[in-house]
Amino acid sequence: MDLKKKLLAEGMKLIQDPRVMKVVQDPRVIKTMMQALQLRGKVQESFEERVARAAKSLNLVTKKDVRELERTLRKMERELAAARAEKNAKNSGQ
Structure with a gap:
């Protein structure tokens, strides 16, 4: 069994444990988990901004430039x- 499947199986076992379910349902835990997710998003955004600035200062193309x-x-x-369609329509109409 590869690592990912093993971790997933262990996680599923853990999540079904009544003690874990009780902790996960605690509003303080939920609030902390939400803050952690928000922090991760903010860190990711900050990192991407810094990379974009560095790329711009080095005259490198960014993902945003490629998308544009x-x-x-x-x-x-x-x-x-x-x-072309308009030209073909004019030529066909003559």
Whole structure:
């Protein structure tokens, strides 16, 4: 059994233990878990901002730049297809 499956199986056993269920249902524990999740999100966001700033200062392309380029390219492809369709319609109509 690989590690992931073993951890999942052990976690399922643990979560079914009445003592664990009692602790997990405690409002203080729930509040702490929510704060931990929010903190993780904030840390991730801060990290991504710092990476983006470092990439910009080094003139590197970021994921955001690539997404913007992809969007622009898709828009241009749609416009080109529409222009070709219009041209073909004019040529067929003559």
